[in-house]
Amino acid sequence: MITSTANPRVKAALALRKRRERDRTGHFLIEGRRELSRALAAGVVVEEVLACPALLAEGEADVLGRAEAAGARVVEVAEAVFGRLSYRDHPDGMLGVARAFETGLAAVELSGVGDPLVLVVAELEKPGNLGTMVRSASAAGAAAVIVADPVTDVFNPNVVRSSQGALFGVPVGVGETGAVLAWLRSHGLPVYAAGPGGSLPYWRLSLAGPCALVVGSEHRGLPAEWLDAADERVVIPMPGSGGVDSLNAAAAAAVLLFDAVRQRAAAEG
């Protein structure tokens, strides 16, 4: 059992909190039973799991067993050491080191998906918001999440955490705006850009067919390039009298995605 934070494995895992180290090594962190379970189910290559016996709940050994069966090295660490490694509020004693997977646009496959619903996130800054959006998109049955010109990388531990592992259950593609627009066009997806400048309430648009819903950054909203390229500029009407004229980016994405869910359920009768 590892009992010191000076242990090279522990230091290597801590270093992966930094993007530079993730980019350099091609590895990233996956903390938590649910998250590791989803990663393994999706075929993500988990190379190592640092496990803290004192924090593991009963019945969780199966995840470690599956990780080992898939080729991971399971290493036990003391509780004090795990306390340093963990970045969650309720640590459950598992931290994986995994191999970053392909996130190029070319790898995102929509063929075989009927009426694909795609969430596009432009210039997002906060990893927590990106992870929350991926979680919502996966729950809504989106065919893909496309991340245009991100400030954060999708392997940031806070993306993994706030996605609750949904990052491994929905195809994610990353690219520059021009490439993303070309990709959307080549897949025949109408582009619906959301923002306060729009005039059409999103619920007046049919979201039951194939479409791409585009939301912007927390700080600046959607860049002009997206507004200009959009087939429709939609707005989330905000009737409140308190002067609030925008939502948190992840809240806005959830509102749009789940109206698509509602419309699709209605279309199916």
Add this chain to the structure above:
Amino acid sequence: MITSTANPRVKAALALRKRRERDRTGHFLIEGRRELSRALAAGVVVEEVLACPALLAEGEADVLGRAEAAGARVVEVAEAVFGRLSYRDHPDGMLGVARAFETGLAAVELSGVGDPLVLVVAELEKPGNLGTMVRSASAAGAAAVIVADPVTDVFNPNVVRSSQGALFGVPVGVGETGAVLAWLRSHGLPVYAAGPGGSLPYWRLSLAGPCALVVGSEHRGLPAEWLDAADERVVIPMPGSGGVDSLNAAAAAAVLLFDAVRQRAAAEG
């Protein structure tokens, strides 16, 4: 100009990041031009504003002027000092110290509000989520946000920040679950509790009339007391195949609130 973080005013402001100190002094922090502006417009008593000239954008002096006119003492601080005081990604050079306002349930007034829409948040842990919910509720035109058995206090700087000052534009009441339920009953509000255990999709329920939408904590969802007391248990259907069976609490609240907005717009024709 204050140039040292050892200055008593700076130390007092930094101390207000801690709940104990907020509870002890009855003061809290409001950072940002927009947030201070909304607080002043709502009649929140801002006693002091620490302002950093190097960070103030042009045209923002009006907020400082309004703060002074309302009785605030404006004190200039050096940029290095403001860097310690700020807890935002994009500081704009203003940090206010304000007097905590009344958040008892008795102070929340619904009379005069037609078809009140109320968001109830139960046992929430994360101040960022609470602030995001308040922002969404204010944007949706909710008559109030009721916080039952919170783990966080509503004057946490992260609530103020993530609400973007919406905390000052919508009535907020805090109470224990029993008192909140009694308050909802006394106002004749049907209680719709959201969670994975529900069977009725929220969109099948009329949200155009008076109603209370209840969402639970990030970690455990809604406590049994809420589920038992609810007039309806609603679900947000999640058709995704990735196994994601819950949304971020603030995302769930936004989905419900904005379906009420949609239904109300439809009811008005």
